Amino acid sequence: xxxxxxxxxxxxxxxxxxxxxxxxxxxxxxxxxxxxxxxxxxxxxxxxxxxxxxxxxxxxxxxxxxxxxxxxxxxxxxxxxxxxxxxxxxxxxxxxxxxxxxxxxxxxxxxxxxxxxxxxxxxxxxxxxxxxxxxxxxxxxxxxxxxxxxxxxxxxxxxxxxxxxxxxxxxxxxxxxxxxxxxxxxxxxxxxxxxxxxxxxxxxxxxxxxxxxxxxxxxxxxxxxxxxxxxxxxxxxxxxxxxxxxxxxxxxxxxxxxxxxxxxxxxxxxxxxxxxxxxxxxxx
Numbered sequence: 001x002x003x004x005x006x007x008x009x010x011x012x013x014x015x016x017x018x019x020x021x022x023x024x025x026x027x028x029x030x031x032x033x034x035x036x037x038x039x040x041x042x043x044x045x046x047x048x049x050x051x052x053x054x055x056x057x058x059x060x061x062x063x064x065x066x067x068x069x070x071x072x073x074x075x076x077x078x079x080x081x082x083x084x085x086x087x088x089x090x091x092x093x094x095x096x097x098x099x100x101x102x103x104x105x106x107x108x109x110x111x112x113x114x115x116x117x118x119x120x121x122x123x124x125x126x127x128x129x130x131x132x133x134x135x136x137x138x139x140x141x142x143x144x145x146x147x148x149x150x151x152x153x154x155x156x157x158x159x160x161x162x163x164x165x166x167x168x169x170x171x172x173x174x175x176x177x178x179x180x181x182x183x184x185x186x187x188x189x190x191x192x193x194x195x196x197x198x199x200x201x202x203x204x205x206x207x208x209x210x211x212x213x214x215x216x217x218x219x220x221x222x223x224x225x226x227x228x229x230x231x232x233x234x235x236x237x238x239x240x241x242x243x244x245x246x247x248x249x250x251x252x253x254x255x256x257x258x259x260x261x262x263x264x265x266x267x268x269x270x271x272x273x274x275x276x277x278x279x280x281x282x283x284x
Contacts, residue, residue: 047089060112073125081139083132109166132154134166152193155185175242229284
């Protein structure tokens with residue numbers, strides 16, 4: 001495959017490091033490989049609005065075609081992650097909507113989770129303070145989660161009179177922490193403490209609040225420096241194999257790995273090993 005921009009396969013690819021976000025903050029690392037989403041309404045613990053949901057969904061969809069961004073960090077400003085749907089700007093209006101309007105909304109919020117799982121970039125959630133409702137779902141839909149001792153993660157839908165079945169919670173949460181633990185959190189709506197989150201496998205690690213940002217970005221940079229085409233394959237199969245028996249999964253992995261063996265990064269790793277050097281991956 002040609003590397004020239006004129007190749008037809010490149011026409012739908014674009015760079016996102018310079019993306020201008022409207023309803024949250026977006027920044028890219030100096031090398032353009034790590035994108036950071038910062039939910040930025042700290043005075044209200046970073047609630048989501050209809051517009052923020054839609055823009056997040058669209059950004060994760062666009063990331064599927066990004067040439068530059070290899071990993072994504074999602075975090076919140078002011079010592080909290082996200083308090084979920086804004087009580088005044090979302091919850092209130094929902095009580096006055098018709099059934100078709102409500103379904104439009106719930107499908108849109110579900111589309112955000114689908115877009116997060118479908119983009120090839122591993123997503124790291126850096127969770128401090130309040131992480132509730134749709135905010136907890138965004139953390140859950142990420143690939144990795146780092147927390148602080150102050151992190152309070154609540155799937156609190158039951159507390160507002162709704163089902164724990166929201167944005168894929170009944171599918172994703174049991175797979176991360178187990179069916180019994182997920183059932184407890186979804187029926188009670190209580191907050192998951194940081195220590196429970198670490199012990200149950202919700203958090204990969206805990207850090208102090210002032211170290212959380214650097215820890216997330218160090219991990220994101222480390223993953224971004226890896227073979228990013230292969231990372232995309234890992235993410236896709238972690239998702240698709242839910243629906244496969246073991247024989248189908250082994251065949252899917254055989255095919256996927258054969259494709260990865262054709263990448264230049266596989267050859268780079270071999271050449272580096274032979275030369276007793278550390279491989280430098282370029283993502284192709």
